[in-house]
Amino acid sequence: MVLNKQRVAGISLLIAASLLLAIGCSDPNEAPGNTPATAPPSDGQIQRAYTMKCSLCHGTDGRLMASKAPDLSLSKLSVEERVALITYGKGTMPPQKGILDDATIRGIAKYIEQFRD
Ligand code: HEC
Numbered sequence: 008m009v010l011n012k013q014r015v016a017g018i019s020l021l022i023a024a025s026l027l028l029a030i031g032c033s034d035p036n037e038a039p040g041n042t043p044a045t046a047p048p049s050d051g052q053i054q055r056a057y058t059m060k061c062s063l064c065h066g067t068d069g070r071l072m073a074s075k076a077p078d079l080s081l082s083k084l085s086v087e088e089r090v091a092l093i094t095y096g097k098g099t100m101p102p103q104k105g106i107l108d109d110a111t112i113r114g115i116a117k118y119i120e121q122f123r124d
Pocket of ligand 1: 075
């Protein structure tokens with residue numbers, strides 16, 4: 008059998024496309040194959056990032072106050088102040104610069120507003 012180069016290329020493309028689709032499908036909130044690197048983080052991604060990076064000290068409702076963390080429901084900081092604080096950290100609160108991207112940090116800064124009374 009003669010190897011058909013076009014056919015081989017076609018199959019490789021198909022494999023590459025299905026791999027991309029599989030990656031795109033890993034987050035149920037995202038449409039398959041519709042997640043360019045610049046896409047804003049989804050609500051689910053922001054919530055997961057908060058759970059992983061913040062709930063340890065602040066709790067899922069912002070009121071845990073572990074490791075001397077203040078009650079976020081009583082916070083009076085503006086969005087910009089929160090973005091700066093989350094980015095650079097303060098005291099024992101660890102900085103997220105280089106760990107979370109700017110869009111996710113901003114998303115979390117807005118997300119925690121729901122903890123306020
Ligand atoms: C290791 C524990 C710890 C973790 C993890 C942590 N924080 Fe904090 N957080 C603190 C402490 C302690 C302070 C008080 C800092 C100070 O004023 O010295 C604080 C302060 C804050 C404040 C300011 C509240 C106010 O009005 O004074 C906000 C907002 C905040 N944290 C949000 C977050 C977010 C969002 C995350 C996740 C990205 C996070 N924190 C992760 C311990 C933590």
